[in-house]
Amino acid sequence: MSRILVLILTMSTIALASETVKDGSTDIVQRTVNFLLFAGLVWYLIAEPVKSYFQARSDAIADELKKVQDKLNESVELKKEATLKVEEAEKFAQELMATTDVEAKILNEKIMAQCDADLEVIEKQHKSLMEFEQRKMVSDVVEEILEDVLAQSSKKFDKKAMANVILKKVA
DSSP states (O other), X not given: OHXXXXXXHHHHXXXXXXXXXXXXXXXXXXXXXXHHXXXXXXXXXXXXXXXXXXXXXXXXHHHHHHHHHHHHHHHHHHHHHHHHHHHXXXXXXXXXXXXXXXXXXXXXXXXXXXXXHHHHHHHHHHHHHHHHHHHHHHHHHHHHHHHHHHHTTTSOOOHHHHHHHHHHHHO
């Protein structure tokens, strides 16, 4: 149907485009009809591709806008997740600091208790060493006295002489 219409309009354009101009008359009506026919023909031939081009262009722009919006929403979500992770890390760091302080105090107390125990052991060892040295010294004195007594055994040895020897060595 549209092809028939186009054919009729084309034929009428040729018919109305004659050059017969009477004296004093103008061909404004024919020219207007020719222009309208030409504009209609151009509209008929070009309208659909132009509409489809602009529709495709609008769709492409809308798709790009949707992609950008999706990326924006995704980055907002990622930012929220990162913020939550940072908050969790800060809480963990605070808990870790508190735990570290408590553990440091406990470790310090253990070390101090161990030092106190070591000091007590050293003092006991020192006392036992002193007692051992005193016994050794007494033993050496007794041995020396006995040697002196045995050396004088050829002489007459009585209780008074023995007491004098012991008193001399002890003094």
